Amino acid sequence: MKKFLCILLAAMMVIGCASAMAEEKIKLQIYAQYADDDTKVPYDYAVEKLAEAYPNVELELIPQAQDDGATLLALATAGKLPDIYQTGSGIVTTLRNSKQMMVINDVAEKTGFLEKVYETEKQYMIADDGNMYAFPYAGQEYVLWFVNNALFEQYNVEIPTTYDELIAAAEVFNANGIVPMALFGQEGWISAAMYDAIATRYITAGIKGLDNGATSIEDEAYLKAAEDLVKLAKAGVFQAAVTTTNYDQASEMFLGGKAAMFLNGQWYIEDATKALGDDVTWIAYPSYDEASYEAGKHAFSGGGGSISGYAVNPDSPNAELAAEVAAFISEKYCEAKVTLRNNPLVAVNTGLTNDQLPKMMQDLVAEMPNMTSTTAFTWGLTNTTLANAIGVAGQSLLSGQYEAQEVIDQLTFELGW
Amino acid sequence: MKKYLSNRKAIIVFCLPAIILFCVFIFVPILQVFYYSFFDWDGVNQATFVGLANYKRLLLKDPVFKTANLNGFKFGVVITVYQLVLATIFAIAVSDKRIRFRKFFRTAYFIPVVLSVTVVCQLWGNVLNADNGLLNTLMSRLGINWSQNWLNDRNTAIYTVAFVNAWQWMGYQFALIVAGIKSIGEDFYEAAEIDGATSLKAHWYITLPLLKDTFNFCLLISVTGGIKAFSEIDIMTGGGPGNATYTLTYIMYNYAFGRQKFGYGLTSSAVLVIECLVIILALNWLFKDRENPLFSRRKGVEIV
Numbered sequence: 001m002k003k004f005l006c007i008l009l010a011a012m013m014v015i016g017c018a019s020a021m022a023e024e025k026i027k028l029q030i031y032a033q034y035a036d037d038d039t040k041v042p043y044d045y046a047v048e049k050l051a052e053a054y055p056n057v058e059l060e061l062i063p064q065a066q067d068d069g070a071t072l073l074a075l076a077t078a079g080k081l082p083d084i085y086q087t088g089s090g091i092v093t094t095l096r097n098s099k100q101m102m103v104i105n106d107v108a109e110k111t112g113f114l115e116k117v118y119e120t121e122k123q124y125m126i127a128d129d130g131n132m133y134a135f136p137y138a139g140q141e142y143v144l145w146f147v148n149n150a151l152f153e154q155y156n157v158e159i160p161t162t163y164d165e166l167i168a169a170a171e172v173f174n175a176n177g178i179v180p181m182a183l184f185g186q187e188g189w190i191s192a193a194m195y196d197a198i199a200t201r202y203i204t205a206g207i208k209g210l211d212n213g214a215t216s217i218e219d220e221a222y223l224k225a226a227e228d229l230v231k232l233a234k235a236g237v238f239q240a241a242v243t244t245t246n247y248d249q250a251s252e253m254f255l256g257g258k259a260a261m262f263l264n265g266q267w268y269i270e271d272a273t274k275a276l277g278d279d280v281t282w283i284a285y286p287s288y289d290e291a292s293y294e295a296g297k298h299a300f301s302g303g304g305g306s307i308s309g310y311a312v313n314p315d316s317p318n319a320e321l322a323a324e325v326a327a328f329i330s331e332k333y334c335e336a337k338v339t340l341r342n343n344p345l346v347a348v349n350t351g352l353t354n355d356q357l358p359k360m361m362q363d364l365v366a367e368m369p370n371m372t373s374t375t376a377f378t379w380g381l382t383n384t385t386l387a388n389a390i391g392v393a394g395q396s397l398l399s400g401q402y403e404a405q406e407v408i409d410q411l412t413f414e415l416g417w
Numbered sequence: 418m419k420k421y422l423s424n425r426k427a428i429i430v431f432c433l434p435a436i437i438l439f440c441v442f443i444f445v446p447i448l449q450v451f452y453y454s455f456f457d458w459d460g461v462n463q464a465t466f467v468g469l470a471n472y473k474r475l476l477l478k479d480p481v482f483k484t485a486n487l488n489g490f491k492f493g494v495v496i497t498v499y500q501l502v503l504a505t506i507f508a509i510a511v512s513d514k515r516i517r518f519r520k521f522f523r524t525a526y527f528i529p530v531v532l533s534v535t536v537v538c539q540l541w542g543n544v545l546n547a548d549n550g551l552l553n554t555l556m557s558r559l560g561i562n563w564s565q566n567w568l569n570d571r572n573t574a575i576y577t578v579a580f581v582n583a584w585q586w587m588g589y590q591f592a593l594i595v596a597g598i599k600s601i602g603e604d605f606y607e608a609a610e611i612d613g614a615t616s617l618k619a620h621w622y623i624t625l626p627l628l629k630d631t632f633n634f635c636l637l638i639s640v641t642g643g644i645k646a647f648s649e650i651d652i653m654t655g656g657g658p659g660n661a662t663y664t665l666t667y668i669m670y671n672y673a674f675g676r677q678k679f680g681y682g683l684t685s686s687a688v689l690v691i692e693c694l695v696i697i698l699a700l701n702w703l704f705k706d707r708e709n710p711l712f713s714r715r716k717g718v719e720i721v
Contacts, residue, residue: 070674077460077679094677098461179548186655240547243658244568388675396659401571407659410480417678 025058028322029082030329031072032310034063036247038267041340042137046332050325057325066247068188068378068388076100083316084326087134088379089306090387096133102314103131107323113331113348121347124305135330136309136347137337142364142374143193143301145286146262146272148254150279151178157260160286161293163228167235173260174236182259184250185242185398188391189378194263195394196375197301199225201287204299206375207390210415211383217411226397226404228288233400242398265302265377266364270341273358282360298367303374306381309347389414447690453680454687460679471684475668485663485685486644488575489692492664493643495579500587500639501632508594509620523595527588534585538652541581542568571661574654578662582649586642590635597631598624633704640700641693665689 033039047059062082065071069091075081076091081100095101108114113135117125121139125132152159152169155176160166170180185191196206202221209215215222232238239245239253254262255275262268272280285301287293310326312319334346338354342361357365381387393411396402422428454471458464475482507526511519529537544551545567553564567577601624609619647666654662656671663671665685673682 068675070670073460073674073677091677094459094461100461186657240566241550241569244542244546244654245548385676385678388671392657392659395657399569399571399658401661402659410660413478413480 025056026318026321027058027060028084028316028318028325029060029062030310031062031064031075031082031085033086034061035066037271038341038343042333042336045336045340046329049332049335050328053328054325057321059325066187068391069384079315081313081315083313083318083322084310084329085313086309087311088308089382090379090384092127092133092307092311093382094384095311096127096129096131100313100315101133102312102319102323103133104135104312104323104326105132107320107327108132108135111324111327113327116331116348116350118347118349121305124307125309125347127307134307134309134311135327136307137330137333138308139345139347140303140305140368140374141345141377142266142303143197143263143377144266144268144282144360144364145197145284146254146264146268146280146282148257148260148276148279149281150276151257151260159283161284162286162290163232163288166232166237166286169260170232170235170237179239179253179259180237181239181261181263182245182250182253183238183242183263183398184245184247185238185395186244186246188388188395190263191243191392191394191398192378192387192390193301193394195225195229195390195397197263197285198228200299200301200373200375201225201228201285201292201296204296204373204375206301207378207381207386208304208374208376210386210390211376211381217408217415222411223404223408224288226393226407229394229397230400230402230404233398238398238400243395266345266361267341267343269358269360269364270343273342273360278359280360282363298370298372300371300374302377303371304376304380306376306379308379383415385414385417450683450686450690454684456680457678458680458683459677460673461677464680467680471681472688475681475684475688481660481663481668482665482685484660485665485668488662489644489646489664491575491643492579492582492646493640495576496583496586496643497636497639499580499583500590501635504587504590504594504635505625505628508591508598509624512595512598513616526591529585530588530592532585534648535652537585538581538649541584542653545577568654569658571658574658575650575662578649578653579643579646581653582642582646586639590639593631593635594628597628601627629704633700636700636704637697640696644692644696645689665692 032043034043043061050057050059064086069088072081072085072087072091073094075085076095076098087095087101092101114122114132117136118139121136125134125136127133147159149159151173155172155178157169157172158165160169166180173180183190183194192207199222200206202224203209203215203219205215210217233242239250239259250259250262251264251268251271253259255272257276262272269282284293284297287296310330312323312326316322331348331350334348335350335352337343337346338350338352342354342357344354344357344361344365378387378391381390389411393407396407396410397404453464455466455468456464457467457470507522510516511522511526513519516522547553547564547566547569550567552567556563565573568574605623605627606619609623614622644664645666646664647670650656650662650664650667651670656663656667665688668685669682669689671682672678672685
């Protein structure tokens with residue numbers, strides 16, 4: 001009897017171990033944006049598809065902090081990068097020099113990812129050393145100036161084309177308890193984007209010119225743009241708490257009909273359309289006079305492309321698999337963006353089309369061939385000092401409490417490192 | 418006991434673990450801060466020695482350095498005054514047996530200390546929001562035309578943030594002072610009562626002088642807490658508007674993690690360490706047990 005029990009127990013242990021091994025999944029940590037519908041929907045879609053294609057892989061999400069890459073750098077410094085992580089231009093050079101970013105050339109080819117990347121995006125995917133470091137999913141993206149037409153009509157205000165008109169509109173809106181323009185100035189990138197949008201009226205290179213050395217912060221255009229932004233802030237174009245307002249608060253103001261205008265990337269089209277329908281549209285950025293408005297109508301802030309997307313930690317115990325998964329996830333992001341977020345501006349040709357694009361997106365797609373210039377988002381800048389300092393400078397100007405010259409002097413000091 | 422204290426080996430054995438832990442987690446990192454402050458370093462790759470370049474830039478050229486020091490000073494003054502004064506008054510009050518609900522007040526004053534900094538900052542952020550915050554709305558409803566841009570004014574935002582810090586941590590100093598008061602013997606007060614001293618005079622001539630060491634410690638933590646302030650600033654203003662609420666710690670964070678300039682960030686930290694050390698030495702000198710202007714004047718003074 002004892003022998004029988006021993007054999008039975010041993011057999012059960014063997015079966016138990018075998019089944020546990022069979023069910024054991026490979027866990028991969030992923031540092032990804034997961035904050036709003038535009039980031040949650042593609043991630044959830046990609047995870048769902050991953051479960052079908054890679055049933056043995058489980059993703060452990062570390063939501064990306066909105067801190068302009070500070071957390072990622074801290075993880076890199078501590079040698080604790082996750083298996084897969086979302087990266088921007090600023091940190092690529094640092095991490096590839098420290099060998100904490102895997103060269104993905106082989107995986108990009110083997111998985112067929114490279115073949116599917118649009119030609120216009122390939123130039124950004126390949127770094128200056130000829131290698132690829134991240135699987136991109138976002139295509140050319142743009143900063144759009146959204147307006148709530150219904151509020152403009154309700155208060156009988158013309159859509160502004162010049163700053164004088166914008167200030168006049170702000171007076172009317174403020175008098176009626178409406179925030180003229182809601183901006184989430186707590187975040188550096190949007191503060192920089194606002195400044196960049198104004199700078200492009202004077203110099204089409206905007207902040208990208210400062211990054212690639214084509215322009216200098218001491219060029220008069222940057223001072224004039226700073227003066228314009230201070231003038232707008234002092235005139236009450238932005239909400240009082242602009243520098244401590246976060247995205248959720250600002251977006252709620254706009255989508256809730258409490259703000260007449262809003263600045264964000266084109267990825268916001270879907271949310272804006274869902275909430276405001278045909279009442280919302282995007283306009284060409286106003287300018288300092290009619291002539292410059294007409295001249296700069298097709299000059300956009302943003303775009304420009306960058307080495308960004310999902311990178312892989314080469315020290316991961318499952319680096320090769322992580323790279324394959326990163327490629328897969330990036331491609332699925334593109335699918336989700338096209339089909340679920342009505343955003344065809346993606347890096348990878350998934351073969352999927354969407355003929356139900358919102359009006360604003362249709363307008364943007366139609367505008368793209370006419371675009372005369374684009375600049376860059378802060379995450380597309382390679383100079384990390386510029387990317388950070390321009391956000392701080394933008395916030396200073398948005399507050400309306402700094403003199404334009406003071407801000408430019410500070411920027412000159414910081415960029416003269 | 419004497420036998421143990423004269424046994425050097427025993428002393429070494431008992432002290433060594435603490436000394437090792439202190440060295441590994443405090444002393445060595447501080448040395449590293451100073452070491453890397455002489456380098457241009459992105460935090461990840463090989464550092465390049467730049468000598469005193471970081472110090473020259475920070476101390477002599479960077480305009481934000483002055484702002485950061487001023488902010489540290491303002492922050493320190495606000496929290497020291499608020500916390501020490503209120504904590505002392507409250508501690509004396511709840512130590513008085515005639516006060517009712519003393520236990521309730523003791524707990525109530527300490528509650529903010531156990532809350533998370535993030536929760537406290539979010540709470541006060543909503544109260545102080547310039548557009549739709551509770552405070553401005555309340556004033557507006559009451560017909561008081563004094564709405565303020567509490568967190569977005571470059572000249573006053575630092576005071577607002579300092580107030581939030583002072584509000585949260587006052588309870589900690591309160592607890593220290595209550596403990597200090599409890600350690601004062603009842604016989605002092607009985608003697609004072611026999612001499613006809615009022616309650617106020619008894620506290621002035623007995624409680625306050627005998628709390629000297631407690632005050633020294635409270636001052637240390639509030640003054641150094643002021644110059645190295647970070648969490649509340651990061652959560653409530655992000656150093657803004659612009660760089661109006663930067664402190665030395667915020668410079669360190671911004672340069673190290675925002676710009677990949679760890680060498681420069683650590684230079685700021687090194688200066689901060691030196692400032693803290695100077696303050697500690699100054700306060701210890703001020704509170705030294707000797708004839709000094711702060712506490713000696715009451716010695717031998719007749720109470721009545």
